[in-house]
Amino acid sequence: MSGVAVSERTDFVRWQDPDYLDSDLASLLPYSKESLLVAALLFQAGQRDAESIEHFLKPRLSSLDDPFAITNLRAAAERVSKALASGERIAIVGDYDVDGITSSALLSRVLRYFGVKPVSIVPRRFEEGYGLSRAVLERTLEESQADLVIALDCGTNSVNEVAFLRERDVDVVIVDHHQSKEELPTDCLLVNPHVFDGQDRPWSYLCTVGLVFKLVHGLVKVLREEDNPLAFEIDLKDYLDLVSMGTVADLVPLNEENRILTFHGLKQLGNSCHPGVQALFQVSGIDEGQDIQPMDVSFKLGPRINASGRLADAARPLEMLISDNFDEAFKIASELDDLNRERRLIERGVADAAEAWVVENQGKASSIVAYDSSWHSGVVGIVAGKLARRFHCPAIVLGQDGDLAKGSGRSIAGVNLVEMLSACDQYLEKWGGHPMAVGISLRPGALEDFRHAFDAIIEKTLESGLPERTLKIAYWLTPKMMKPSLWGELDRLRPFGEGNPEPILGLRGITLTSQPIPFGAQHYRFQLPMATGKKLSGIAWGQGESMVPLNQPVDLALRFQWNHWNGRKVPQVELLNWRLHNK
Numbered sequence: 139m140s141g142v143a144v145s146e147r148t149d150f151v152r153w154q155d156p157d158y159l160d161s162d163l164a165s166l167l168p169y170s171k172e173s174l175l176v177a178a179l180l181f182q183a184g185q186r187d188a189e190s191i192e193h194f195l196k197p198r199l200s201s202l203d204d205p206f207a208i209t210n211l212r213a214a215a216e217r218v219s220k221a222l223a224s225g226e227r228i229a230i231v232g233d234y235d236v237d238g239i240t241s242s243a244l245l246s247r248v249l250r251y252f253g254v255k256p257v258s259i260v261p262r263r264f265e266e267g268y269g270l271s272r273a274v275l276e277r278t279l280e281e282s283q284a285d286l287v288i289a290l291d292c293g294t295n296s297v298n299e300v301a302f303l304r305e306r307d308v309d310v311v312i313v314d315h316h317q318s319k320e321e322l323p324t325d326c327l328l329v330n331p332h333v334f335d336g337q338d339r340p341w342s343y344l345c346t347v348g349l350v351f352k353l354v355h356g357l358v359k360v361l362r363e364e365d366n367p368l369a370f371e372i373d374l375k376d377y378l379d380l381v382s383m384g385t386v387a388d389l390v391p392l393n394e395e396n397r398i399l400t401f402h403g404l405k406q407l408g409n410s411c412h413p414g415v416q417a418l419f420q421v422s423g424i425d426e427g428q429d430i431q432p433m434d435v436s437f438k439l440g441p442r443i444n445a446s447g448r449l450a451d452a453a454r455p456l457e458m459l460i461s462d463n464f465d466e467a468f469k470i471a472s473e474l475d476d477l478n479r480e481r482r483l484i485e486r487g488v489a490d491a492a493e494a495w496v497v498e499n500q501g502k503a504s505s506i507v508a509y510d511s512s513w514h515s516g517v518v519g520i521v522a523g524k525l526a527r528r529f530h531c532p533a534i535v536l537g538q539d540g541d542l543a544k545g546s547g548r549s550i551a552g553v554n555l556v557e558m559l560s561a562c563d564q565y566l567e568k569w570g571g572h573p574m575a576v577g578i579s580l581r582p583g584a585l586e587d588f589r590h591a592f593d594a595i596i597e598k599t600l601e602s603g604l605p606e607r608t609l610k611i612a613y614w615l616t617p618k619m620m621k622p623s624l625w626g627e628l629d630r631l632r633p634f635g636e637g638n639p640e641p642i643l644g645l646r647g648i649t650l651t652s653q654p655i656p657f658g659a660q661h662y663r664f665q666l667p668m669a670t671g672k673k674l675s676g677i678a679w680g681q682g683e684s685m686v687p688l689n690q691p692v693d694l695a696l697r698f699q700w701n702h703w704n705g706r707k708v709p710q711v712e713l714l715n716w717r718l719h720n721k
Contacts, residue, residue, distance in 0.1 A: 151607050151608065151609045151715055152606055152607070152608045152609070153608075153609050153611060153644075153693075153695070153715075153717070154608045154609065154610040154611065155611055155614075156178065156182070156610075156611060156612060156613060156614070157182075158178060158181050158182065160174075162181055163177040163178055163181060165186075166180050166181060166185075166186070166191070169188065169191045169192075169195070173627050174613075175613050175615075175619070175624070175627055175628075175643075176627050176630060176631065178612065178613045179612060179613065179628075179631050179641055180194070180631070182612055182641075183631070183638055194397070194631075195630060195631075197397050197398040197401040197402070198398065199375070199398060199402055201398060202340075202355075202395055202398060202399075203339070203340050203341055203395065205352040205353070205355045205356040205359070206356060206359070207339070207341075208329060208331060208335060208341060208349070208352060209329070209331075209333075209334035209335055210327050210328060210329050210334070211329050211352060211353060211356050212356060212360075213327050214311045214313070214327045214329050214353060214356070215353060215356035215357045215359070215360045216360055217286065217309065217311055217327060218249075218286070218288070218311070218353075218357055219357060219360045219361055219364065221254070221285065221286045222249070222252055222253070222254055222361075223364075225254075226285040226286055227257070227282055227283055227284045227285050227286070228249065228254060228256040228257070228282075228284060228285070228286045228287075228288065229256060229257045229258075229259060229278050229279075229281075229282040229284035229286070229287045229288070230242050230245055230246060230256050230257070230258045230259065230287075230288050230290060231259045231260075231261075231270060231274060231275070231278055231287060231288070231289050231290065231292070232258070232259075232260060232289075232290035232291055232292075232346075232456070233260075233261070233268070233269065233290065233291035233292050233346075234260050234261055234263055234268075234447035234452035235291070235387070235388070235444060235447065236383060236384055236387035236388065236440045236443050236444060237291050237345050237346050237347055237384040237385075237387060237388040238260070238290060238291035238292070238346065238384075239260070239384075239443055239447075239452070239455050239456050239459065240347045240380040240381070240383050240384035240387075240443075240459070241290040241291055241313070241346045241347040241349075241350045241384060242258050242260070242290055242456050243380055243414075243456055243459035243460050244347060244350050244351065244354065244377050244380045244381065245288065245290065245350050245353070245354065246258050246456075246460050247377065247380075247412075247460055248354045248357070248372075248377065250460075251368065251372060252361070252366075252368055252369075253368075256282075256288075257278070257281055257282035257284065258453075258456055258460070259274060259277065259278045259281065259282075259453075260447070260451075260452040260453040260456055261274045261452070262274070262451070262452070263447055263448075263452060263515075263516065264515070264516075264539065267568075268292065268568075268570075268577055269289075269292030269293065269296060269570070270289055270292050270293050270296040270299040270300070271299070272298075272299060272302060275287075275299055275302060275303060279303075279306065279308070284308055285308065285309065286308070286309045286310075286311065287303055287308055287309070287310050287311075288310075288311045288312075288313070289310065289311070289312045289313070289314070290313050290314070290346055290350060291313075291314060291315070291316075291345075291346035292312075292314060292316070293310075293312035293314050293323065293328070294312065294314045294316045294317070294318050294322070294323075294328065294330050294332075294333065295316070295318060295319050295320075295321075295322075295323075295570055296312075296323055297321050297322070297323045297324075299323075300312075300323035300324070300325070300326050301323070301324075301325075304325050304326070309326075310323070310325075310326035310327070311326065311327045311329070312326055312327065312328045312329065312330070313329045313330075313346055313349050313350055313353055314328070314329070314330045314346060314349075315330060315331070315332060315343075315344065315345050315346050315349060315390075316330070316332070316570055316571065316572065317332050317333075317556050317572070317573075318330075318332070318333050319560065319563075319570070329349060329353065330349075331343075331344065331349075340394040340395045341394070341395045342394070343390050343391050343393075343394070343396060343637075344385075344390065344395060344396060344399075345384060345385055345388040345390045345396075346384070346388075347380060347381050347383075347384030347385060347388075348381060348384070348385055348390075348395065348396060348399055351374070351377065351378070351381050351399065354374065354377070355374060358372060358374065375402065375406060376406070376411060378399060378402050378403035378406040378407075379403060379406045379407040379410040379412065379415055380403075380412075380415075380459065381399050381400075381403045382399065382400050382402075382403025382404045382406070382407050382430075382435070383403075383407065383435050383439060383440065383443075385399060385400050385403070386400060386404075386432045386435040386436060386440070386633075386635055387435055387436065387439075387440040387443075387444075389574065389575070389635075389636045390636060390637075391636050391637025391638075392432075392633055392634070392635040392636055392637050392638045393637045393638060396637070397633070397638065400432070400633050400635070401632075401633055404429075404430045404431070404432070404633055405430075407430045407435075408427060408428060408429060408430045409427070412459065413461055413462060413463060413464040413466075413467040413468075414458040414459040414460065414461050414467040414470075414471070415459065416464060416467070417458065417464060417467040417468040417470070417471035418439055418442060418443075418458065418467075418471050418474075419439075420468065420471065421442065421468075421471045421472055421474070421475040422434075422438040422439055422442060422475075423438065424438060424439075424702075425702055425705055428702050428707075429700070429702075429707070431632065431633065431634075431699075431700070432633050432634060432635040433699075441478055441481070442455075442471070442474040442475055442477075442478045443455040443474065445474055445477040445478040445480075445481045446473070446474055446477055447516070448477075448481055448514075448516030448517055449477050449480060449481055449484070449514075449516050450477055454470050454473060454474065455470070455474060457470055458470040458471055458474070481516070481517060484514050484516075484517050485517040485520050485521060488513045488514060488517050488518065488521050488535075488537075489520075489521045489524050489525075491510065491513070492508045492510075492513070492521050492525060492535055493524075493525065493528065495508050495510070496508055496525060496529065503531075503593045504531060504593055504596045504597050504600070504603075504604055505531050505532045505533070505534075505592055505593045505596050506525050506526075506529060506531060506532070506533040506534065506535075507533075507534045507536070507585070507588065507589040507592055507593075508525070508533070508534070508535050508536070509535075509536040509537075509543050509545070509582070509585055510536075510537065511537065511538035511543075511582075512537070512538075513535070513536070513537035513538075513545075514537055515536075515537035515538070515539050515544050515545060518535040518536060518537050518545040518546050519535075519545070519546030519548070519575070519577075521535045522534060522535040522545070522546050522547055522548040523548040525548075526548040526549060526550055530550060530604065530607045531550060531604055532547065532548070532549045532550060532553050532555060532558065532596060533547065533548055534546070534547035534576075534578065534592070535547075536578075536580075536585075538582075539579065541581070542567060542579045542580065542581065542582075543579065543580055543581070543582045543585055544577075544578070544579040545577070545578060545579075546575065546576065546577050546578070547559075547571075547575065547576045547577075547578065548574065548575055549573065549574045549575070550604070550605065551605055552600070552604075552605040553596065553599075553600070553604070553605075554573040555571065555572070555573055555574065555575070555576045556571065556572065556573050556576065557573070557599070558592060558595050558596060558599070559576060559578065559592075561591075561595040562588060562591035562592055562595055565580055565584045565587055565588035565591060566578055566579070566580045566584075566588065567579045567580050567581065609642060609695055609714065609715055610642060611642055611643070611644040611695060612641035612642055612643060613641065613643050613644070614643075614644045614645075614646060615643050615644065615645050617645075617648075617667075617669055618669050619669070620645075620666075620667075620668040620669045620670075620674070621668060621669050621670050622670075622709060624698065624709075625698060625700065625709045628641070628698055640697050641697075642695050642696070642697060642714060643695075643696050643697070643698060644693060644694065644695055644696070645693065645694045645696065646693050646719060647691040647692075647693070647719045647721070648666065648667070648691070648692060648693075648694055648719075649667075649689060649690065649691050649692070650664060650665070650666070650686055650687075650688055650689070650692075651667070651688065651689065652664070652665045652673075652688075653688060654678075654685050654686060656682055656685075658682075659682070660679075660680045660681065660682035660683065661677065661678060661679050661680065661681070661682055662677075662678050662681065662682055662685055663675065663676065663677050663678075664676045664677075664678065664685075664686060664713070666694075666711060674709060674710065674711060675701070675708070675710045675711075676696070676710060676711040676712070676713055677710065677711075677712055677713070678712070678713040679712070681713065686713070686716050690718065690719075691718070691719035691721075692716050692717065692718055692719050693716065693717050693718075693719050694713060694715075694716050695713070695714045695715040695716070696711045696712065696713060696714065697711065697712040697714060698710075698711055699711070699712060
């Protein structure tokens with residue numbers, strides 16, 4: 139293979155200056171309250187005119203599009219309304235990740251509000267596999283005797299499974315955002331913008347929990363048309379806490395309707411009335427009333443919900459989120475917290491082994507396909523993400539599941555895993571997912587052929603090589619800007635996340651005068667001088683082997699954040715990279 143050696147890609151980062159001119163910002167200053175920083179960030183976020191800036195800085199729920207604009211959504215809402223009116227038995231089958239769990243919890247809570255208690259099923263990962271497997275459907279029918287099965291975050295490619303249900307006179311509604319591979323299931327109601335509606339609508343990139351919110355909005359509209367009194371009393375804002383968790387955790391772009399739902403959902407999340415969310419906050423160390431940011435979902439809430447699906451029974455976090463009893467919810471939340479600690483230990487061991495395997499075995503490839511039968515299949519997705527970030531290339535990590543090698547893949551910007559796997563799926567037993575994240579299974583005997591085919595298609599697609607690892611500075615700060623008001627300016631552009639990345643701000647020629655303090659395995663804290671004369675706390679994750687030197691001018695690449703601790707909210711910075719200052 140002609141790929142760049144893995145060991146040569148691990149440390150190089152090219153700093154990239156902002157790609158705008160001061161003249162580009164002049165027209166944006168009136169909307170940025172005369173802040174060059176805000177104007178620059180608006181420009182880079184693609185907000186260039188008064189209307190788009192207004193929507194971006196002040197996302198309004200009233201700006202959400204009519205849910206019935208989504209193909210099949212009105213028909214799906216009417217089918218659910220019919221089931222409510224006639225007392226049909228409803229079963230919800232949702233995926234076991236955060237998007238799937240929050241989708242199931244949202245729909246379940248709304249249906250219960252309208253007087254129907256659906257049976258909610260979550261696949262048993264290690265026994266039934268992913269999505270609408272035959273095994274999970276047989277259990278669903280056994281437990282529910284359902285007249286209507288609603289599949290959430292799965293089902294787009296489940297042709298045979300939908301046929302299995304229809305042969306038994308069970309109606310099927312599918313709400314999903316996964317891309318279709320070839321054939322679509324028939325004789326069902328499929329709500330999936332990627333399949334029917336293109337990529338230019340404000341709701342095109344909703345994940346499943348966002349689409350479920352649109353479905354329940356549509357259901358409420360249908361029930362109001364039917365003069366259902368409960369439909370006039372429900373406040374759908376109460377359910378946006380679940381929407382924000384699933385949206386942030388699933389890494390969909392936080393723009394258009396995703397931005398609106400997440401902006402309001404995070405506010406609702408911080409004041410959630412759901413006992414399960416309150417219990418999850420307690421075990422996650424989140425203060426009551428704290429302003430919730432996407433990183434709280436990504437690093438505290440989401441991993442605890444996911445931990446159960448990776449190691450044990452994925453139904454437990456769903457039971458927590460639909461519970462109306464705090465004590466019951468807190469018991470489950472504590473279980474999830476224990477599982478998350480166990481997950482971290484297992485993950486660390488697999489990550490260390492996988493990194494060592496990559497360095498030893500796959501040093502001349504443009505991709506990583508790592509396998510060991512002893513690796514726990516519940517953590518391989520997280521490990522794949524770590525390898526993709528460390529070695530800056532697409533990574534697939536597999537463990538053993540019965541007779542199959544089974545695992546997950548994670549990508550980097552510029553490499554669409556769905557397209558890559560489509561070109562070599564003859565080696566795979568089953569696969570599916572998104573451009574940035576996939577799940578696959580294959581026979582161990584086909585592993586080597588798949589590894590070569592996967593790497594070859596990546597090299598062919600990216601003839602000039604993998605995208606260069608870059609660190610893009612969004613704005614170069616001056617020392618005078620280093621004051622508390624800076625955090626307020628950045629807050630105007632939140633929430634940050636996929637599609638609206640948290641800006642990396644640069645400081646040139648700064649000098650540290652106090653010794654950084656190491657902690658943990660590879661981390662350290664430091665103090666940064668501010669224009670006010672005070673010092674600002676900073677943290678550097680995983681950079682203990684390359685600390686910023688004392689008393690030497692350096693350039694710093696930073697993220698500016700709030701640190702919540704013991705009821706206090708104080709500014710801090712996260713160091714991403716540094717270099718010696720060139721005058």
